Amino acid sequence: MKSIMTSVWLALLVLLPCHAAVRDVQSSEIAVQVSVDAQGHLQSVQPMVKLSAPFTALIQRSLSNLSFLPAREGSRTVATTTWLYVRLLGTPAADGKYDVSVRYICTGPYFTRRDPPGFPRQMISQRREARLLLKATVETDGRVDHVQLVRALTTEGRPARMFVYQAVHTLERWRARPIMVAGTPVISHVLIPISFMLHAYDSFGNPEASNLPALRPAIDATGLARLGHRPAPLPDGVVAAIDSPVKLVHKTR
Structure with missing residues (x-):
């Protein structure tokens, strides 16, 4: 598709x-x-x-x-x-x-299997949205595990637990082709942004303006995974390796 x-x-x-x-x-x-x-x-x-x-x-x-x-x-x-x-x-x-x-x-x-998480029904009825950033491990056999929450923004900072539960259980079903170093698969750790948004999208896939209250740090987002650095913003749907074995150094012209 x-x-x-x-x-x-x-x-x-x-x-x-x-x-x-x-x-x-x-x-x-x-x-x-x-x-x-x-x-x-x-x-x-x-x-x-x-x-x-x-x-x-x-x-x-x-x-x-x-x-x-x-x-x-x-x-x-x-x-x-x-x-x-x-x-x-x-x-x-x-x-x-x-x-x-x-x-x-x-x-x-x-990622060969990447099903989107379902929107919690109770959150739809309450008109609540969320943007999550999660950290996960991609094992050498392609399994995704050790999913941890890095950041949670929710409508007016309300509890994120339903969104986090849905996201974690979905990500654990994802499957990937691991990075190969010298012909051998290696473990990698990735950042995964997940959005639960109620607004519509235009014909180009760009989100239209929402009149819902602003997103703020969720009051129950405690014990967050630590990265040791401030992650760069990632577009929705993009999964980035934290510890890629190759590092971009520059772009030549």
Whole structure:
């Protein structure tokens, strides 16, 4: 389904006249499998969804400019197979169409099963929303466990426990293809943003304005997992590895 929706979005992006939208638009995240050699260079770039040849070439060309610190085993550097997450951005152009560029978001394992959590019914009736940030472990066999809450924002700071329960039990059913270092799967720890929002979305997937009360730190969000650093904001739906064996160092031109 995701590959179909991505293809539909891309077709609309090329054909849509500029007056139909006066702002930039973006696709959902696209996972791209890459091989990073022992020198930190990308050797293969393959999107995990079916794209037309021009968009595949655009992603390959854009990501070829990225440079990484390679993974290490002891004193030597080794090759890694991992996944980069990107989005396609469309900017209105003078010819009435869109200029398309690639935005790199993060690196992490590839999730083969990623069911969205259901919205707690009681929270719907009470018109309560939440944004959660969770930390989890992706094991070498692809299981997701040790799910912990990092941050919880809820409507007017009200208790988050129903949202957290739903999110944790859903994430524990997720499955992933682990990152491979020197041909061997490795454990990784990931950050997962989960949103329970009641507002509608426009035709480009952008959230429309909500008139509900503001989200604040939940009063029952105690004993939170510690990261040792302040995590960068992640777009909804994007899962980022905290301890990726390869590190982005710069983007060449």
